Amino acid sequence: MRTRDQLVVWMAIGLVALSAVWALRTPPASRPTPSHSAPPTLPAGTIPLVTGDEPIADVFTRAGCSVCHIIPGIPGANGRVGPPLVLGTTGLERLTDPGYHGNAQTVHDYIVESVLEPQQFVVHGYPEHTMPNWYGSKLSALALEKIALYLTRQTEADLSP
Numbered sequence: 001m002r003t004r005d006q007l008v009v010w011m012a013i014g015l016v017a018l019s020a021v022w023a024l025r026t027p028p029a030s031r032p033t034p035s036h037s038a039p040p041t042l043p044a045g046t047i048p049l050v051t052g053d054e055p056i057a058d059v060f061t062r063a064g065c066s067v068c069h070i071i072p073g074i075p076g077a078n079g080r081v082g083p084p085l086v087l088g089t090t091g092l093e094r095l096t097d098p099g100y101h102g103n104a105q106t107v108h109d110y111i112v113e114s115v116l117e118p119q120q121f122v123v124h125g126y127p128e129h130t131m132p133n134w135y136g137s138k139l140s141a142l143a144l145e146k147i148a149l150y151l152t153r154q155t156e157a158d159l160s161p
């Protein structure tokens, strides 16, 4: 009788140990990460083709730039994932950064390059592989030109306090 009880106890302990091993068997990397630590993404399928015939605010809003960037003068553009787009102030700093090895010679061309090939230069303190790399297929040449012209003119002084 006593050995039977003991057997039951040991079997129960065994079961608990087994289920613990089962639960821990999942490697940490494959456990779902809390959503706040997941990098923000903007699926290409959610963005329409931007022709450049839209008013400038719509160009930025439709392209989704506003989700990640503060852009002076563009209502609702208050994203904080990427740097504020005040290239009139920051553009020359980027071009003269010792870490900049892109092909642009002017701030205008740096903006175009940043939109089409964001991996060319990752602004210090901001995440890489976050700025979408598919804008070349979503922005017409006109839309891209309007974006570059507009952003070249924005300075830190244009940021609301």
Ligand code: HEC
Pocket (backbone or CB within 6 Å): 040, 041, 042, 060, 063, 064, 065, 066, 067, 068, 069, 081, 082, 083, 084, 085, 086, 090, 094, 110, 111, 114, 115, 118, 119, 121, 122, 123, 126, 127, 128, 129, 130, 131, 132, 135, 147
């Ligand atoms: C999902 C977030 C996200 C979206 C959407 C996005 N960006 Fe960015 N962008 C970033 C991040 C993060 C950086 C900084 C890292 C880097 O340089 O790649 C960045 C960098 C830039 C830079 C370089 C800025 C600097 O100070 O040197 C420009 C210009 C830019 N983005 C323009 C745009 C434009 C225009 C759009 C819309 C057509 C856009 N971005 C959409 C996240 C985003």
